[in-house]
Amino acid sequence: MATTTTKPPSNHTALGRVLIIGGCGFLGHHVVSLLLRDWQAQISVIDLRCERNRRPASDGVSYHEADITDADNLLKLFGKIQPDVVIHTASPPAQGGSAVSDALFQKVNVEGTRAVVAACRGAGVKALVFTSSASIMSDNKNDLVNANETWPVIRGKEQTEYYSETKAAAEELVLAANRAEDGAGLLTVSIRPAGIFGEGDVQNVYHLVNIYKQGRTNVQVGNNENLFDFTYVENIAHAHLLAARALLVTSQSQTTPLDYERVDGEAFIVTNGEPVYFWDYARAIWAAAGSDKGTAHVWTLGREMGMVLGLMSELVFAALQKPPTFNRQRIAYSCMTRYYDITKARRRLGYKPLVSLSDGVRKTVKWTLEAQQEAVGGKL
Amino acid sequence: MVSAKSAIYYAFHPNQLRSMIQWKVWHEPVHTRDQSKEAPTLTSCFHFLNLTSRSFAAVIQELNSDMLVPIALFYLVLRGLDTIEDDMTIDADTKEPLLRDFYKNMRTEGWTFNGNGPMEKDRELLIHFDVVVAELQKLKKGYYDIIEDITIKMGNGMADYALGAEHKDGIETIAQYEEYCHYVAGLVGEGLTRLFVEGNYANPALMDRMELTESMGQFLQKTNIVRDVHEDFLDKRRFWPKAIWSKYVDKWEDIFEPKNRTLALQCSSEMVLNALKHADECLFYMAGIREQSVFNFVAIPQSMAIATLELVFQNPKIFDSHIKITKGDACQLMIESTQNLRVVCDTFRRYARRIAKKNDPRDPHYLEISSACGKIEQFIETLFPSQDPKKVALVQDAKKDEDKMDPWEGFILIGAAILVLLLVSGLMIGVAWAFGARFDAMFDKTWTQPSVLPDPSTPTTMASVTHGEL
Numbered sequence: 001m002a003t004t005t006t007k008p009p010s011n012h013t014a015l016g017r018v019l020i021i022g023g024c025g026f027l028g029h030h031v032v033s034l035l036l037r038d039w040q041a042q043i044s045v046i047d048l049r050c051e052r053n054r055r056p057a058s059d060g061v062s063y064h065e066a067d068i069t070d071a072d073n074l075l076k077l078f079g080k081i082q083p084d085v086v087i088h089t090a091s092p093p094a095q096g097g098s099a100v101s102d103a104l105f106q107k108v109n110v111e112g113t114r115a116v117v118a119a120c121r122g123a124g125v126k127a128l129v130f131t132s133s134a135s136i137m138s139d140n141k142n143d144l145v146n147a148n149e150t151w152p153v154i155r156g157k158e159q160t161e162y163y164s165e166t167k168a169a170a171e172e173l174v175l176a177a178n179r180a181e182d183g184a185g186l187l188t189v190s191i192r193p194a195g196i197f198g199e200g201d202v203q204n205v206y207h208l209v210n211i212y213k214q215g216r217t218n219v220q221v222g223n224n225e226n227l228f229d230f231t232y233v234e235n236i237a238h239a240h241l242l243a244a245r246a247l248l249v250t251s252q253s254q255t256t257p258l259d260y261e262r263v264d265g266e267a268f269i270v271t272n273g274e275p276v277y278f279w280d281y282a283r284a285i286w287a288a289a290g291s292d293k294g295t296a297h298v299w300t301l302g303r304e305m306g307m308v309l310g311l312m313s314e315l316v317f318a319a320l321q322k323p324p325t326f327n328r329q330r331i332a333y334s335c336m337t338r339y340y341d342i343t344k345a346r347r348r349l350g351y352k353p354l355v356s357l358s359d360g361v362r363k364t365v366k367w368t369l370e371a372q373q374e375a376v377g378g379k380l
Numbered sequence: 381m382v383s384a385k386s387a388i389y390y391a392f393h394p395n396q397l398r399s400m401i402q403w404k405v406w407h408e409p410v411h412t413r414d415q416s417k418e419a420p421t422l423t424s425c426f427h428f429l430n431l432t433s434r435s436f437a438a439v440i441q442e443l444n445s446d447m448l449v450p451i452a453l454f455y456l457v458l459r460g461l462d463t464i465e466d467d468m469t470i471d472a473d474t475k476e477p478l479l480r481d482f483y484k485n486m487r488t489e490g491w492t493f494n495g496n497g498p499m500e501k502d503r504e505l506l507i508h509f510d511v512v513v514a515e516l517q518k519l520k521k522g523y524y525d526i527i528e529d530i531t532i533k534m535g536n537g538m539a540d541y542a543l544g545a546e547h548k549d550g551i552e553t554i555a556q557y558e559e560y561c562h563y564v565a566g567l568v569g570e571g572l573t574r575l576f577v578e579g580n581y582a583n584p585a586l587m588d589r590m591e592l593t594e595s596m597g598q599f600l601q602k603t604n605i606v607r608d609v610h611e612d613f614l615d616k617r618r619f620w621p622k623a624i625w626s627k628y629v630d631k632w633e634d635i636f637e638p639k640n641r642t643l644a645l646q647c648s649s650e651m652v653l654n655a656l657k658h659a660d661e662c663l664f665y666m667a668g669i670r671e672q673s674v675f676n677f678v679a680i681p682q683s684m685a686i687a688t689l690e691l692v693f694q695n696p697k698i699f700d701s702h703i704k705i706t707k708g709d710a711c712q713l714m715i716e717s718t719q720n721l722r723v724v725c726d727t728f729r730r731y732a733r734r735i736a737k738k739n740d741p742r743d744p745h746y747l748e749i750s751s752a753c754g755k756i757e758q759f760i761e762t763l764f765p766s767q768d769p770k771k772v773a774l775v776q777d778a779k780k781d782e783d784k785m786d787p788w789e790g791f792i793l794i795g796a797a798i799l800v801l802l803l804v805s806g807l808m809i810g811v812a813w814a815f816g817a818r819f820d821a822m823f824d825k826t827w828t829q830p831s832v833l834p835d836p837s838t839p840t841t842m843a844s845v846t847h848g849e850l
Contacts, residue, residue, distance in 0.1 A: 139776075146761040152773040225733055227754050275758055280750040283741040294740045339758065358747040 014040040015244055019083035021046045021068060021116060022090030023061075026200045027131060027193075029053035030237040031087055032061060039241060044081045046074075047090070053200060069107055071115035078123035085244045088116050088174075089131040093203060094163045102162045109166035110173070117177045120186050127187050127247035128174060129240050134194035134229075134269050134340060135161060136168040140329065143226075143337040149267055149344055171267060178265035187247040187264040191239055194271045194340055198233025198360065199367035205285055209368050212286040218297050220279050221306035222335035227275040229339040232360030235353040239270040242349040261348055268345040274357040275339035284358065288365035306331040396708025403711035407718070409442040410673040424511040425452060432459045432502045439680055444673045446579055449515065450523040451677075454571055456505065456512050457486060457531055460493075463506055465538045469497030472543060479539040483531040485509070486516050522578045530571035537563035550618045550632075554654070557621040558598065561605075565597030576674055583668035592668070595661035596682070602655035603685040606648060607692050610636070611702050624650050636699050644699050649743050652693045656735070656752040659686060660759035663728060666721055667763060679717040679724050686731045687713055694738045725760045732756040 018035060022028040023045030035041050036059055043061045050063040066077055068090055090112065092104050113130070120128050138144055139154045140161055159165045171190045178188040197204045211217060246263035257263070276284075283295070301309070310328035317324035345351040355363070390397040415423065429452050430437045440452050464470065464478050474495070485491040490510045496503035505512075516524060541563065551557050573593045576582035586592060605612075605619040612619060618632055628647040629635050635644045662682050669675045687705050692698050705713070716727045732753040739749050813819060 143767070145767045146758055146765065147767065147769070150769040151767075152769065152776050154776065158776060158779055224737075227757060274751040275754040276747060276750040277736055277754065280736065280739065280741075280747065284747040284750075287741040287746060292742065294742055339754075341758075341762070356748075357751055358745075361747060 012038065012040050013245055015241070015248065016084035017042045017044070017082060018085045018087065018244070019044045019046065019078075019081055021086065021088045022131075023047055024050050024053045024063075025089060025091075026198075026202075027196065027233055027236060028087075028089040029055075029200060030198065030233045031089060031240055034234060034237045034241060036061075038238075041085075044083065046077065068112040068115055071118060074115050075119045075122045078119040078125070082123065083125055085127045085129070085248065086116065086120055086125050087129045087131075087240055087244060088113065089240075091131065091167070092163075094133070094135070094161075105163050105166040109163075109170045113170035113173055117173055117186075117188075121177070121180075121182070121184055124184055125186055126251045127244050128177070128189075129243045129247070130171060130174040130188065130190045131236075131240070132171040132174075132190045132192045132267065133164060133167045134192040134271070135164040136171065136192065138164070138338060140164075141332065144340065145337055146339060146341045147269075148341040149269060175265055175267065185251060187251050189243045189247055189263055189265070190267040191236070191243060192267055192269045193231050193236040193239075194269065194338070195228065195230035196233055196236055197230055198364050201233065201364065201368075204230075205361075205364045205368050208282050208285045209289050209365065209372070211282075212289045212291055217283070217286050217291060217293060218299055219301060220298050221301045221331050222278070222303050223300070224277050224279045226278050226335060226337040227339045228278045228281065228337070229271040229275050230281050230357065231271045232353070232355045232357065232364070234355050234360075235272055236270055238354050239268065239345060239349060239351050242351055243268065246349060263348050266344075266348070268349060268351075269340045269342055270345050270351065271340050271342050272353050272357045272360070273342050273346075274353075276357065278334055278336075281361075284361050285365055288362050289369060303331070303335045306335070390708075393706075393708065395712075396706055399708045399712035399715065403715055407715070410676065410718075411442055411444045411448070413441050413448065414445070419515075421511040421514040422449065424508065425456060425515050428456060428505045428508065428512075432456070432505055435681070439677050442673055443677055444581075444671060447575065447581060447674060447677075450519055450527065450575055451572070453512060453516055453519065454527045454530070454575070457482075457516070457527060458534065458568060459502060460506055460509060460512070461531065461535055461538065463496060463500060463502045464493075465542060467496050467500050469500075470495060476539045476543055479535045479542070482535045483528050486513060486528060486531065489513060489517070523575060526571055526574045526578060530567055534563065534567050537567070550622065551620070552622045554621050554623050557619070557623075560619065561598050561601040562594065565601035566594045567597070569593045569597035572678075576669070581669065581671040581674045583670065586665065586668045589664075592661050592665040595658040596665050596678070599655060599658040599662050600681055600685050602651070602658070603688050603692075606651045606655060607688055607698060607703065609648075609698055610700060620647075620651060624654070638700075641696050641699070645694060645696060646743055646745075648692065648698060649694065649740075649745050649749065652689055652735075653745050653749050653752055655689060656749070656756075659728060659732070659752075659756050663721070663725060663756075663759060663763065666724060672718075675720075676718040680714055683713040683717040683724060683727050684710065686728055690731045690734050690738070693735050694740060722764055725763060729757055729760055 015035070018041040020028050020031050020035075020043065023032050023043075024047040028045070028047070032043060032045060032055060035043055036055070043059075045061055045063045046066050046068070047063070048065065048067060050065050054063060055061045062081075064077055064081070066073055068074055090108065092101065092108055117128070119125075136153050136159075137147055137151050139158050144151065153168050153171075155165060155168055159168065171192075174188045174190055177186055180186070195204070243263060250257055250262070250264050283291075286293075307328050310326060310331040313324045313326045314328065342351070413426070418426075426441070429440065433440075433455065436455060440455060441448070443451055461479065461482050464475060464482070467475075470478070478493075485493075491513050492509050493506040494503075496506060516527070519527070541560070551560055570590065570593055573582065573586050573590075577584050577587055609620060613633075613636060620632075622632075625632060625635060625647050627650075628643040629640060634640055635647060637644075666675065666679055666682065669678060684705065687709060691703060691705055695703065697703050713727065716723050736750055736753040739746055739753075743749070809819075
């Protein structure tokens, strides 16, 4: 009990044999690290490729390369590993937009998840924790103000992001498998993180650090009164493990839990619980990356003006046949209020963020700068 | 009365003047003291209240008749204690028993005290304290017991503090800082909450959540401590905890050095952040108040505090002068604090956003301050949600239905409308025909003439047409 100060009260609880699907990915490898640090478990990882984010052999994690969309192979592998808990984090990165990645989203997120659920049933898994996304509740136009799990999931034509559509479909599959009659006692839960960032992330913070390096910190779109949730990856990993523990406890107990305390079959929004004004987050990253500028140099653009410029950028880049660096959806996001109420996760999972937002930003920016340095060094 | 300087100021700040006039003209106290029914001792008590308190006297005197006297007396008793504690001409050995036993004086008919130094500003109150004692004896027992209990706790706290060796070097840790704020403000809050609940003017649930009451006091006291830093420095006092300022300067007096302004501002930001953390609990507390005059009484100082925090935030003036919110802003805040919780929440959100706008990315606590402001906004959303999940779902469903309707349902709708139109006209024509209308004659003529005329047989067709159109 004497390594770090940020440990959850639940530390070193035994979780049995835990399999992390996508365990070499951004979120997945943080789940592995946290398991090693705070819990007792026999850890296995399935990923498409297992070279990156791989733990040293001394940690005793067993790695298996497999494609989750190959259902037969997956079932065989599950039979070998015999997991008690499966944590399914695998998904292609959210940014896409072309038809190719749409097909990939459908294949990995929906068909892959269907295969994972089938393998869990086939191998007698007790608990399945699925990484969903809070974006399934957003139509990418309207605000989400302090939204909780009672807000509707946006599907079909109203859901303009295909990634979110497939995540929603996958969540539905996972939750429908909870206590299913033929499910051999499988319990499932879905975690919906919002605005994930952290070490190993090559989207969110990476992109913002580049904006700073290119000296483009002087524009703000909108009035910056819109609150946004960003979540440090370790906190999300923590929520997954708390959910896994809750499912194991439920599966061992004789009685079904009461409605207001149940975890199985439920979805949980997970954030840092610290919504901040959208541009404040960007500026905190720039400051951590070394910016010595305040806000005096910032030029504020109205949302409408931003949309016009976004459209122009889209048209110009379409003419050049390149993906636009800057588009209307990005402008819309930067002006949108999108934050959540995580009372349900706090009450039922006992979730409390392990790392504050500002500490998370500092750690992530440090990592990003080092990673970029290494990349430059590698090229030289 | 109005100086040229202020005339110019208001000429350029008409909103300030407007708020002041609005408050003076339109503010109607929920309750006013009925002086005709007061005993002479009570009138004296109010005289001393007006003498000793600048800000509280007015709000206290607008309290409902049941809360008015207990709270006024509670204030005077604490002011009496404070006058003894503050007086540096009284030596420690005399002071300690005076503070610890002060509650006994509350029961001693005719008790007065003239041992204060000549410069002590509220010495008059203690010289005539017998009027307070006389009125205290008339209080309902429930109210009296609460006042006595807090007096004991505060007297002991002050005695410990005045004599305690550990405080000789001033406040060190954040825990000591909060303990100090507890003794000077948290305890007053405790007494007030108990009085409100005793009189059934507040939700008794507040008694189970005393941390909310504590936050009310901490928020006010911490705000004053940040604002008064320079004034206290001149008086050779310091309340900013060493645990905070030592991160920025080595010696306390260095914080006032103009060359250290940036560091001093960063230090003050951390102090503001520390105070801001209580704001959401203050709103929560106010949601538990059940009566308008009590609500005004608790809300006015809180709104003033959030506005003061905004004023002192990122403001270098606090290190060389004493700054205050303007009279116009104060009037505006009083107008807003005497309505309801929703309006007070709007005030808090407005100032939270202003604080966020002044926030400087180079400040070490930049993101924490942003999230403290976000926390206030999020809490207000839990009290008064701006989105309703049921409505969001309904809007989504409606959109889906629209999608399904298109295009077939549209055609069917138009078809149905045309059908009804034909049916109705058919009926009307049929009825007209049954009653003997000569359609055959009409059609015969219309085919040969451009319009239907009153008398189709008239040869002057063209002229009729032109007139007909007029």
